[in-house]
Amino acid sequence: MKRFWCLFFMIWPVLALYVCWIAPSMGWWFPFTGPTGMKAASPLGERIDDLFYMILYITTATFVGTQIALGYVLFKGAAATDEGNTEKAWYSHGSHNLEVIWTIVPACVLLFIALYQMDVWAQYRVKDSFPSETKQGAIAEVTARQFEWRIRYPGLGPDGKPLPLMPEPQPTDLYTVNDLHAVVGKAVMIILETQDVQHSFFLPELRVKQDAVPGLDIPVWFKASKSGDYTLLCAELCGWGHYKMKARMVAETEDKYLEFLQNLTKSQNYDGVPETPAEGAPVASAAE
C-alpha cells in the first residue's frame, strides 16, 4: 500500500505536466480567437508572453526537480520500513552548506526574474517611457459604467482629422457604446474613467489590463499589431452585471478609422429626413 501512495504522489505531477503540455493544442492556452491567434496581438503583449514563458520554464524546472526529489524521498522512505529493515532513520539535523546553497541560488534566480521584468513594466505604465506616438494625446475617453463601456471620441475638424480630445464633453464629440476603435499598428492612448464603481479595462488578446478607479483619469496605451476585432471586457468585480460588460476593440487602418468617425458623425447628426440626393456624394460643406 505504501508504494501505491508513493506512486500516487508521483502520478499527479506527471499528469499535470502532461495537461500543460497538451494545453496549447487543446485550446487551453492563451486566447486564440483573435486576429493574431494565440500570439499576443501587441508588441508589449509579446514581451509579456516572453516573460511568462521565461517564468514558466524556471518554475517548471523547479517543479520537476522538487517533485523528483519528493518521489525519490518517498520511495526510499517506503523501502526503509520494508520487512527486516530495522535500521533507524538518518539522524541529521540539517546541513549548513545545503541551506546556504538553496538560499543563495533561488535568491539569485528570483532577483533576476524581478529585475528582468522592470523594463516592460516601465514601458507599460511609467508615463515617461510611453511610446512617443501617445504624446499626441488620447484618441478617446473610455468611461466604464455599470454595465457597459461608453466611449467619447473627439469629432472631426474642418480638415477631416480628429480634433484633440478635451477633458470636458464638446458639442462636436462623438459617442459609441461598447465599441472602441483604434488605428492598427500605432500606439494609441485612451483616457480611462469610471462613472460609478471600480471597473477594469481588459483586452485579453493584447494583454492589457488597467483598473478604472472612481475619481481618477488613467491614461492607458496599447498598440494592436493586426487589424480586426478584439475582445474588451471588465476584469474587476463591479456588481451583478460584471460579466455583461462585453465590448470590442476594433483595430483598423487609418483610413477605415477616419471613415468610421465620419459615419459616426453622420449617424449622430441624422435628422430622420430621407436624403434626396444620390448616396455617396459626400459634400464637406461648411456652409451651414
Place this chain on the structure above:
Amino acid sequence: MSTVDPAIVTTGGHGHADDHGHGHGHHGSFISTYVFSTDHKMIGKQFLITTLLMLMVGGALALGVRWQLAFRWEAMPIFGQLFPAQGGQIPPEFYTMLVTMHASVMIFLVIIPILAGAFGNFLIPLMIGADDMAFPILNMLSYWFMWPAIFCFGASFLSAGYGAAGGWTSYPLLSALPEAAPGSGTAQTWWLFGLTFVGFSSMMGSINYMTTIINMRAPGMTLFRMPLTIWAMFITAILQSFALPVLTAAGFMLVADRMLGTCFFIPSGIVVNDTDPTVGGGQPLLWQHLFWFYSHPAVYIMLLPAMGMVSDMLACMSRKPIFGYKPMVYSMAAIAGLGFIVWGHHMFTSGMNPALGMTFMVSTVMIALPSAVKVFNWIGTMWGGRLVFNTVMLNCIAFVSMFIVGGLSGIFMAAVPVDIYIHDTYFIVAHFHYVLFGATLFGCFAGIVFWFPKMYGRLMNEKLGKLHFFLTFIGFNGTFFPMHLLGVSGMPRRYADPYLHPYLEHLLPMNQFMTCCAILMGFSQFILLFNFFYSRQFGPKCGRNPWNANGLEWTAPSPPGHGNFESVPICHRGPYEYSDPKHSEDFWLQTDPPAKRGEGPATVAAH
C-alpha cells in the same frame, strides 16, 4: 511494517484507566465545562467543530459557484429553490453573493479560526508545557466573539440582496455605496460588522498566544527548543496583532462612509443607480491599501501555522529530526517580515504609482525565497527517513506537494508585467486555492488526525481517513489544476457567465469537468465529518503517545485533564530527536532526562 501502528496502544506503562479523571477533575457545571469553558482544550475543540461546520457551509456556497460555471442559468439544486418563479435559475447578483460569501466564510470563519483558534488554542499550552493559556477568560471570549461574527454573516445572507456581493475584498465604491448593487445594502453592513467581530476574536487570540508563549513555557523549554508549530503560532500572533488594527480601522471607516456620511473612500460626482451625485473627496485606493495591508499578512496568517504543524508531523512520521530547524524558524520570520511590505502586489493594475509597482515586485518575488527554503527543508526532513504512510503523513506530503505548485504559481503574479495579464483571472483563483486549500487545509486534515487522540483519547479510523484523503486529493487537483489553464486563457474571475464572451466559449467542457471534481471533493468531506464524530464516540482508545512523538503534549494523558499535566514537565531537549543513535527508541521525549539513557519514556512522564 511501519514503526508506528496507530491501532496499537503504545507507550507502555500507561493503562487507559489513568487517562481519565485524574487529580484536578472537572468540577464545573455543564455550562462552564462545555459552553463557556475557559479551558484552552475545550475552546480549541469548540473552534474546531465550529470551523468544520462552517467549512461545509463555505463548501456548499462553492458548489453553487461551480454549478453556475458548468450549467449556467440552469436550475441550481437547493439554492435554486429560492427562485421558484424563475424555474430555479439564479440571478447574477446571487452568483456574486456566492462568490463573496464563499470566500468570506472560508477565510474568516474557517481557515483563520481553525489554525489560530482550534490548533493554536489546543496545542500551545500542551506543547510548551503550560497548564492553560495566560488569559483563560480572554481566550473564552475570543471563541464567543466568533458567534457574533457568524451571526452577522448569517444576517448578511438574510438581508436584501441575499448577502454581501462585493467580493471578499469589498472594494469601494461597490461596497461603499448602498445603491451600487443588491448586496451592497444592509447585507454589506452586516458583512463589515462580521469582519469586525472576527477581528476582535483574532486580536484576543493573538495577544493571548504571544503572552502564553513568552511567559508560560515549561522549565527547559527555551525558544529554540520550541516545536515549529509554536514558532509558527507565535509569528502568526505577531503578524495578526500588527496587521489587524489596520483592517479594523478601515472597516470602521467604511462603515462610517456607509452610515454616517463620511467620505473616506468616496470621490465626488459619482452617480450610481441614478442617485444624486456623491459629494466628497475620498479615494477608493485608500481602502485597497488598508485592506491589503492586513490581508496580505493574513495570507501568511492562513498558512504559517499549517507550515509549523506539518513540520512537526513530517518529522514524526519520517522518524527523523526536522531538517534545518533554525533555517525553518528564520524563514518563517522572514515570511512574516516580508509579508508586511508586499501588499501592493494586489494593486499592480489599480492605478498605483508605477514606481511603487517595481519595489513591490522585488519584495514579492523575494518572499518566494523563504518559502522555497521551507520546501527544501521538508524534503530534506523526509530524506532517509523511515516514512510511515498513514493518513497524517499522506496529508502532509500532499501539503508539501501542493504548496510547491501554489508557491511557484505565485511567482507569475509577482512579476508585474505578467500580472497585468493574469490579474483577476482564474490563474489567481488557482494560485490561492493551491495555497489555502492544497496547503493549509491538507495540513489541517493532517493535524486533525494527528492530534485527535490527544483531543478525545481515541484514534480516528485509518481506512476512512485514507479514503477521505484519496477522494479529496483527486477532487482538489481535478478542480483547481485546470484553473491555471483557465487563467492563462484569460477567463476573468467572478463571472457569472464567462461563455458570453466568444473567446471563452470553448472552456465550458473543462469547467464541467471541474465542477464534477468539485462535487466529488465536496461530498468526500462528509467522510471526514463522519469519521470525526464517529471516532469521537467509537474510535479505538489510545494511550498518551500513539504516534511515538517527542513533544510535551504526548506526555500528558489523552485527553488531558484540567491543567493538562500531572506535574510540571521539564524539557531536556528539542522536539525533533527522532532516531537518535544514542537512544534505544526511535523517539526521545522532550521530558526524558538525558542521564537515563535507554529507558522508556513512560517512567519519565510519571515522575
Place this chain on the structure above:
Amino acid sequence: MRSKLVALVLCSGMLFVCGCGRTEPQFSYREGLSPRVQEYVRTTVDEKFGTPHKIRVWDKLPIQAHTALATVGEGSKDNSLVVDISGASRPIEPGTEVVWVGGTIMPRGSAPVTVEAFTKDKNLLSLVAAPPAAPKAGDKIVIGPGQTLTHGRLLYAEHCQHCHGVAGDGQGPTAPYLNVRPRDYRKGLFKFTSTKEGMKAHRSDLARVIEDGIPGTYMPSFKLLKPEESHAIIEYVLFLAMRGESEFQMNNLLASDYSDASVANRIKDGETQEKVIEEFVTRVKEGEIDEEVNQRNEKMIADWVSAQAEDAVIVPKEKRNASDEESIKRGRELYLSGNLNCVACHGESGLGDGVQTYSVTKNTDTGKDNVEPGLYDTWGNKLKPRNLRLGMYRGGRRPIDIYARIEAGIKGTPMPAFGAKLTEQQKWDIVNYVLELPHELRTPGTGVAPASPATKPAPVATTAH
C-alpha cells in the same frame, strides 16, 4: 448513537436529493380578481399563449416566430424544393424542421421532414427525406416552426429575465434593487419609440434599445449580440408584450365587476358570493366575456400591426435647421413659453427641477391624487424629468431621437406630444436648444474649447445641407 449518525447522514443525503427537484419557470399573473375569476383569466391566457416551455403563437400575432416562411415554386422535386422565402428571420441551418401549412402533404403522425441544406443564392432547399406526398408549386411551408421564439426565450432567460421577469412584468429578482425600474412590457407600452403619437413601438425601437442600452439606467448595451440573436430577443419580447397586454386587458375588463374590492362591495350591497360567481359563470357560458376579450385582442393586434407599418415612423417634413445662435435662442424662447411649458417639469435651467417635481399630481389610471408629490409614469414609478444639462439622452442623442420625443412625447410618461402645437422649424429649434444645453455655460479659459456654435466646425460628410 451509531444509528443516529447513520440517520443523520441519510437525512442530509435526502436533503441534497430533494434539492435537485427541478422547478419550471412560470409566467406571473396580475392578481386582484376574485379567485374563480382569476382562475378563468389564467386558463384563458395560458390557453392562448401557453407557458414558457410551451409557447403558443397564433398566426394573427404580428410576430416572426419561425425561422422562415416560404412558398414552394416551380421546378421542385421530391426532396429538393425551389422556394420563395417571404419572411426569413434567421439563417436556415441543416436539421431545421419543415412543415406544410394546410396539412394535405404531411398527414398527422408522419415523421417530421428536416432540412439537409439550403443554398441561398439559388433558393434551393434540399430536404433529408421527401415528404409523404409530392409538393406542389404554391404550397406554403414553414421552416423551423416556432424556432425564433424558442431561441428568443433561451436568450431572454440568459440576458434579460433576471430583471424583466419571466413574464416580462419587470419583476425579476434583480428588479427591486434597480432605480429606474426595468420595463414592464405588459402594458404594451415602450417609452422611447420612433412611432407617432399614441402608437406602439416599432421593432427597430426595441432593436436600438438592445443595441445601445439606455444611458443612465441599468439597461446595458448588448451591442455584440449577433443579428439573429437580437432579432430573436425582440420577437420574444413582442410576444411577452402581447401576451401581457392580453392579460392586462382581461383584468381591466373584469376588474369593475369581479375584483376583490368590487366583489366585497357587491356583497355589502346584498349580493352573495355564490351569486356573483354564478353570474360570472353564466356570462362566460353565454360567450359574452370571450367575445369582449377577443375584440380587445383584435384591437391590440391591430395596434401592433399598424405600428410596424412604414408610415408609423416619424419623419420630419423639413430638414433640421442649422444649430446657430438664432435657432438656439428661438428654441429657448419656446422652451420657456407658456404654450409648451417645458419649464414646469424640466425647470428654467433645464436641470429637471420644475415645479411639477414637487407638486401633487394625479394618477393617470385612477385619476386620484398621488400620495407623494412628484411625477409618475403609467407603471406607477416616480419619475425625475430629465436633467438636460448632463448630456445624457436616454432615448438616443441623434437629433431625430430628440425630435421624436418632442413630436410624440415619451409614451407612458407625463412627457406630452407637442407635434401638433409646433411648426417643423420650431421643433428643430427646440432640438437645437436641448442639444446645446449641456455646453451652454462653458466659460472660456478653463482649458476647454469654447463651445459657441459659431466656431463649431461643420460636421464632415453630412450630405447636402
